[in-house]
Amino acid sequence: MYRLSLYLFLFLYSLNGVSQLDSMHYLPPLHSRANTNIADHYLYLSTPESTPFQVTITNGAGTVLSTETISNGNPAMYTVGNGQLAGSPLFIPRADVYTTLTDKGLIVEGDYDFFAEIRVQANAQATSFTGKGRAAGGKIFRLGGFPQVNNGSDQNNFTVGIMSLEDNNTIDVTDYTPGVTFVEPVGTTSPASLTINLDAGETFVLTGYSDVPENLDGILGALVESTGNIVISNGNLTGTVHPTSSSRDNGADQIVPIKQLDKNHVLIEGNGSPEMERPFVIAHSNNTDVFINGAATPIATINSGEYFVVPNTNYQGTAHKNMFIQTSNPAYVYQALAGSTSPANGDLILVPPIHCRLSNTIDLIPDVDKINNSTFNGAIFITTVAGANVTINGVAQGGAEPVAGGNYETYKVTGLSGNQVISSTGSIMVGLFGYSGAVSFSGYYSGFADTPKGDLTIFNDEICQNEVDSLMFIGADGTAPYTFSYTINEDTLNATSLEIQ
Secondary structure (H helix, E strand, O other), X not given: OOOEEEEEOOOOOOOOOOOOOEEEEEEOOEEOOOHHHOOEEEEEEEOOOOOOEEEEEEOOOOOEEEEXXXXXXXXXXXXXXXOOOOOOOOEEOHHHOOOOEOOOOEEEEEEEEEEEEEEEEOOOOEEEEEOOHHHHOEEEEEOOOOOOOOOOOOOOEEEXXXXXXXXOEEEEEEOOOOOOOEEOOOOEXXXXXXXXXXXXXXXXXXXXXXXXXXXXXXOOOOEEEEEEEEXXXXXXXXXXXXXXXXXXXXXXXXXXXXXXXXXXXXXXXXXXXXXXXXXXXXEOOOOEEEEEOOOOOOOEEEOOOOEEEOOHHHOEOOOOOEEEEEEEEEEEEEEEEOOOOOOOOOEEEXXXXXXXXXXXXXEEEOOOOEEOOEEOEEEEEEEEEOOOOEEEOOEEOOOOEEOOOOOEEEEEEEEEOOXXXXXXXXXXXXXEEEEEOOEEEEEEOOOOOOOOOOOOOOHHHOOOOOOOOOEEEEEOOOOOOOEEEEEEOOEEEEEEOOOOO
């Protein structure tokens, strides 16, 4: 009998990867309706790489803003700006919306892989979002944000930031609700569709103010298609998922193209009221069934561009609560959550799909309880395979909750401060969660990436269905040919006449 080792020929964009780690991150700008809701904002950089290396931060025009040195255990924080009227590359005033911008956004590059996270705080608002690296780049997207029911405030909006990664890029925005009204530097416009032309590094920010009824949720599920690769961030600065309250908070995240979507998502409830803790699904394909906690009957069926808000009663658990959302077609799943029962405290996360190729370590999340010098309650969300052993900074964790309908379990660990290294004996998905008073921030450090680096680890002897372009088997000894059969769910992959190297 011969021992066979399994390797992958890695093809660009062929696989969802192991985390938000990458050597390049692109972060387009966004717009807040009220300048006071955007104050200090920072870029946090961390890496598992033991060798110190430089990370170069430029704007869309290529102007170097800073060079930071990081290594494992030595993260860095770069002050991006204060307010959106003081020339910040990441948050722009109304005068710059609906206009091609050449020197906005951030392009962050290093020689090794690293995490890049934006954290924002103002007097009563906060949010954070992690860069998805090259995995954020693509040509087909669906837009998201809070599914708002009422304006409730003269400060709520939706905002979409687009950055082109290629020259001569034509971007079409369609399939939004008729009557959606985009704000211009002066006045507004309500086109039935929108075409934008950008070169590499150029950005374009769309926003609509929530006093127009169609702007409450009409942009959700809008289709963005481009001739070349782009990246997108979206959300509300400010907004809310609460159906009746006029309170508000910032909620934004960088999204991924539809090629990065999948069908299985595990969510962990925050600290908010049932009205604030409501996830929602945005479909890209018609007849997308939504199943909750392993149920055989869908709770809803939605078509392309439609969304469904999942009732909070579907969260379950004792030590903390979780929810398993499965869809019949790959879809966007967002989590609206809060740091307290106050309706003024909320955030928005694009939830990464759970799959069999996630990493087993996140090294590291920097200053989980901080935005610069402001201190919050620091917490971590963890999803891993059932029965795995989980540690945080080497300390074994208890309090796992099973996930109904899936072979997973979750942890919600509070009272944390400083840098956090999270490890598991199985695949793992990790998010941070900071909260204090009327503000909270959250985001995932794992779940999206472009192509894995090095050999693929197969967790639980699984290869994910429809995600392998080609396989090479290398035998320890013997002569060809060999015949190898591997079952991928209900499909069988057969390899014959394999060459021994």
